[in-house]
Amino acid sequence: MIQRLLHFLDSSPVNFLAVSNIVKELEQAGYRRLNPCEPIGEVAAGDRLFVTKNDSSVYAFEIGRKPLADVGFHIICAHCDSPTFRIKPNAEITCEGGIIKLNTEVYGGPIMSTWFDRPLTLAGRVIVRGEDALHPQTRLLHIRRPLLQISNLAIHFNRQVNDGVKLSKQKDMLPLLGILTNELECGNQLINLICEELSREQPTALTDILDFDLYLADASPACTFGLHNEFISSGRLDDLSMCHAGLEALLGSPAGDVTKVLAIFDNEETGSQTKQGAGSPFLSSMLQRLAFAQSGTVEAFYQAVERAFMVSADNAHAWHPNYSEMYDLTNHPVLGGGPVVKLNAAQKYASDASSAAVFAEICREAGVPCQQFVNHSDIAGGSTLGNILTSSLPLRGVDMGNPILAMHSCRETGSVADQLYTILAFTRFYSAS
Ligand code: CO
Secondary structure (H helix, E strand, O other): OHHHHHHHHHOOOOHHHHHHHHHHHHHHOOOEEOOOOOOOOOOOOOOEEEEEEOOOEEEEEEOOOOOHHHHOEEEEEEEOOOOEEEEEEEEEEEOHHHEEEEEEEEEOOOOHHHHEOOOEEEEEEEEEOOOOOOOOEEEEEEOOOOOEEEOOOOHHHOOOHHHOOOOOOOOOOOOEEEEOOOHHHOOOHHHHHHHHHHHOOOOOOHHHEEEEEEEEEEOOOOEEEOOOOOEEEEOOHHHHHHHHHHHHHHHHOOOOOOEEEEEEEOOHHHOOOOOOOOOOOHHHHHHHHHHHHHHOOOHHHHHHHHHOEEEEEOOEEOOOOOOHHHOOOOOOOOOOOOOEEEOOOOOOOOOOHHHHHHHHHHHHHHOOOOEEEOOOOOOOOOOOOHHHHHOOOOOEEEEEEOEEEOOOOOOEEEEHHHHHHHHHHHHHHHHOO
């Protein structure tokens, strides 16, 4: 299972690739793609359906034996975007000696220093001319070799570097792409490279490339480490590890009475307020359409929402042995201690005593330990999907996640045991009625 997770992490450098990989697994398991432009048609018990939005979010449904109105649905949510750097338009900057660097823009909140001095590559989607102006084609791109690096300034120019350095997003975070060998190609290196890469799969004319959403990605593979290989080292554990656990549980749990839903949202790292994010009405409309197709009444959807339960899965902070003073006195989950329920008095998390108790009971039934996280009271902490989704879709539910270190680093640290625990807990959740 951990090998499958590592493979998923390596082949999902950005949101678009993660969604494409999830879609492949769903299709292999017999899930049928819904076209949201068409009527839903008939919905029967056991149907396995999915729908995507913007190629960067995906929603899967396994219809239960009992109607949505009678038993609701069990939904697991996670997000497929991670902090990174987006390549700006007209990105090439040619410097002294023909050195080419790329102009970038920050996506989300990365720990920027962790992106220095490591092999990076490019991944995302390229928009290619289609039948007409309104219907261009989307092609995915993942260059599978070290292509770029953001290089540090030598310590000899800044002896205070180890006392902490203020970084400029605009000046410091521009990666090296290459050295110009042909003056005539000045300004076209990146687009030539994109064209060459796309043409490996399908001949593509340079003039047909219209635009792209491309991002920096770590070019080194994910791995386990530690005395007993108990740790996971990878970028994007937040939140691809939870996407993967949700998918494993969806495909691994037996069909039951209750409808299973897996929602993988985009843009959590920038606040979720997009058509493909947790703030979008898209999931809610799809659930309404499914409930109506199943029962023929508008009422069915509202009953289903009242009976439903949500697990909003986004990684939590593990206790860091070097920085114990940053954590709450009595609630500081540890790596390997099991999935973590997140609680917050200001309701930044959807969990409350009732929903936290439900999740703890599910863990107990699955035979896995469960931990709780609250912020150190003097530290603000983060936010996540749960309360954004439940402010428009009033589901009962819990915010949880696996504990990790170095959240938003280019390389985060997770635990093998926690990943397995969470898959077991999610499988139990999907099977519970
Ligand atoms: Co997250």
